[in-house]
Amino acid sequence: MNRKNVPSRLFVIASALGSLYLLLEAVLQSFGKSICATEGCKIVTQYTRFGDLAMVLLGLGTIAVISALAAQGTRSVNEVRDRIINFLLVVSLAGEGFFVGYQLFRLHAVCVFCLSVFGIFLVLGVLRMLAGHREVLAGFGSLLAVFSLFYLILPAEGPAIPLGQKYILFYSADCKHCTEIRKELDENKIVVAHVLVKEYSLLLRNLGIEGVPTLMVNGPSEKVFLTGTEAIRQYLFRKPESDHAPKRPQKAPSAAGGNKKSADHTTSRFDLFAPATTPNPIFNPLPDEGLCKEDTKCD
Structure with a gap:
């Protein structure tokens, strides 16, 4: 019985650590700093509509809810609670497939922090499946599907520079x-x-x-x-x-030599x-x- 509960306990620990990690990034963001200081992170940040802090808070909220529900699951079994956790993981894995695919095949820049968050959801998905929740397999399928589409479909050409102007x-x-x-x-x-x-x-x-x-x-x-x-x-x-x-008003040259020197x-x-x-x-x-x-x- 104890061996059967190991993946579930590891899931709770991993989700709690993930929440703390994203909370730390949110605090740093509020002070104008970040865990990720690479050039790729700066490039990816420019393509977020509401700023990178909004994306961090979205991830923090998702993992925090998963962590809280999983912690309650160690005390009692609730089918509705398990379905909510599985649903959030499936949606998160599909979303991570989009974020990673967009960075690799559209921006051609990698955000280290984004990849670390992707790794957190990946670990949570694996642990959830080991705990016997096969529904999470749909999340991995969605991740691969979205990621593959970015690779297969060529990007549209970006806005052209108005080369007709000097x-x-x-x-x-x-x-x-x-x-x-x-x-x-x-x-x-x-x-x-x-x-x-x-x-x-x-x-x-x-x-x-x-x-x-x-x-x-x-x-x-x-x-x-x-x-x-x-x-x-x-x-x-x-x-x-x-x-x-x-x-500017032109001054009469005092001497030809001085004028030439000035020119x-x-x-x-x-x-x-x-x-x-x-x-x-x-x-x-x-x-x-x-x-x-x-x-x-x-x-």
């Missing part, structure tokens, strides 16, 4: 620097395609770009990315060849292929604080 600005609605540079672009009558960075965050991260505002200069033979308000201003408003540079200095400063010692706005931008992280709100 300037494309990636911005975030929560970034104060984005608001500033967008206002300046509008005041200077510069035609720019404004696109939300959330729709292209995976593309930009693959290019090593993690901040906004980011301006893409879509030239006929080159593609240049400028991140931060200062780098964008240097390129658009201050380079001599820019048609949008603010007009050479200005040209070398903003030369695209200038040596690294010059403050080139693209390859060697000035120290710039005018940017926000893609996944961080800055007001």
Whole structure:
């Protein structure tokens, strides 16, 4: 009899530990921290409608209910209670199949914390089956079915970058620097395609770009990315060849030599292929604080 109850007791222990694990993550989330600090976790978080804390609380609530019902089951047998536990496990396993499949075959990024939660439900499902509840087998079938569909069906193409525009600005609605540079672009009558960075965050991260505002200069033979308000201003408003540079009163040259020296200095400063010692706005931008992280709100 004792050996028969071992899987049930292990199920209670595993569900209780899982609840504590998710509770810890929920507490850390409330302080702006997380158990998972990998890049994959940050990418996955951007695709949750109500934020990662909502997903953590959903998982915490599910495992907490399972743990409480399973603990009561060690004292008395109740068929309705067992059905509720089995139902929650089946639904959870199917949901985990969706989450893992979406990460692997759509985002191509792995959230370590999400995989650990997947492991918790996997262990609970196995222990539940060992305890004699064969209904949970439907949960494993659902998990494999959903996971396989993600592999078999090709993803739809994401939103295309408006390559018909010369300037494309990636911005975030929560970034104060984005608001500033967008206002300046509008005041200077510069035609720019404004696109939300959330729709292209995976593309930009693959290019090593993690901040906004980011301006893409879509030239006929080159593609240049400028991140931060200062780098964008240097390129658009201050380079001599820019048609949008603010007009300044011209002073009469005191000497021909001095005029030539000044012109050479200005040209070398903003030369695209200038040596690294010059403050080139693209390859060697000035120290710039005018940017926000893609996944961080800055007001």
